[in-house]
Amino acid sequence: MSGPDVNLVLRSTRVVTPEGTRPATVAVAGGTIDAVLPYDTEVPAGARLEDFGDDVLLPGLVDTHVHVNDPGRTEWEGFWTATRAAAAGGITTLLDMPLNSLPPTTTVENLRIKQQVAAPKAHVDTGFWGGALPSNVKDLRPLYEAGVFGFKCFLSPSGVEEFPELDQEQLARSLAEIAGFGGLLIVHAEDPHHLADAPQRPGPGTHPMSATASRPAPSGTAGAGRFARPLLGAFLVAAAVDLTGLLAGLDTVHLVAKPLLMPLLAAYAAVRGGPRPLIAALLFGWGGDVFLLADNDLAFLLGMGSFAVGHVCYLTLFGRGQARTRASLAAGIAYAVVLAVFLVLIWSDLPAELRVPVAGYSLLLTAMAWRAGVLGRYAAAGGALFLLSDALIATGIAEWPRLPAPDFWVMLTYIAAQLLLALGVLRVGRGGRP
Structure with missing residues (x-):
């Protein structure tokens, strides 16, 4: 068994590995996977064994697009419930989107607030996206250096007042700034003029054209x-x-x-x-x-x-x-x-x-x-x-x-x-x- 600090051993006849699914034993030390070993490896003294039989044992999933809305709109969702639900579904890491919380993740100060709120509530690893707004180009590099994984922006209204959209000129400025430090920007790229012409209500629900009517092609x-x-x-x-x-x-x-x-x-x-x-x-x-x-x-x-x-x-x-x-x-x-x-x-x-x-x-x-x-x-x-x-x-x-x-x-x-x-x-x- 690898490492003297192994305190948990997970075993299954179906462990998903880069080489395929096979019987294996997973050694865990201090909450971190230490090694993936043959199925019949001896369990060290003092370590707890969890044998899952034929149940599949696989690496935790990563969800890179989660709106936790905490703090500020926890009646929608919060870190306590979001991360518990993620863990129940096999997701061990999630990245929180920058909008719908109050405040949004658009400055280092706001990022720290979200981190402090998440810390006592999180049941899985949690990271954060930053937001690119018309007024925060100067905050993008400090946010990146403070640990956000990337940035998100909208070209049409986001649906919340505190996260306004970028026009073409503002988008160009944000892109230039983010490119300067090798960051990533993801964009809701819908054309606002076409969306303004979209039907506000779909057609009759029984009509075969209703789905087409619900969106502007x-x-x-x-x-x-x-x-x-x-x-x-x-x-x-x-x-x-x-x-x-x-x-x-x-x-x-x-x-x-x-x-x-x-x-x-x-x-x-x-x-x-x-x-x-x-x-x-x-x-x-x-x-x-x-x-x-x-x-x-x-x-x-x-x-x-x-x-x-x-x-x-x-x-x-x-x-x-x-x-x-x-x-x-x-x-x-x-x-x-x-x-x-x-x-x-x-x-x-x-x-x-x-x-x-x-x-x-x-x-x-x-x-x-x-x-x-x-x-x-x-x-x-x-x-x-x-x-x-x-x-x-x-x-x-x-x-x-x-x-x-x-x-x-x-x-x-x-x-x-x-x-x-x-x-x-x-x-x-x-x-x-x-």
């Missing part, structure tokens, strides 16, 4: 978010060019502009943090756009199929919408009546080989338009306009009388539909703000 991805407005602007410019080309009878302009629309809108939705089914629906819409540029029945069927997959993506996204069941039921009945009347009127005028595909597609499209209402007025209007746009296409196939510049009206309603559907989804994701 751009808060940690502001770099990508800065492209949102240019992408939306590019989409609107491409839409205006396409519609102008249709009014002017410039087919080449339409052939160039139309395929750009949905990729730009999908990219806008992506940088806004839109859900994957939305982006997929827009890209399948792009597939339909491309197929429909060819004027033949096969291309029409392929385009209709691509749009149909997009509608399935929308339906997946809309979910059950339990919060608006009554309103949706009334809208659903109205949509069903409109669909039935439209199909009855147009049926005999459709080419025979397209009747069943058009009927099936129309049913799926109507279901999408109805369910879009669960996400509010924007999405509801988008669903209705999508139905109108495709009805205009169907009347052309049936060779019904059409409005002047019919392709213009088809594209206008289609572009507005996809834009409103996207904004409706993103509006829910931002807690009601488009």
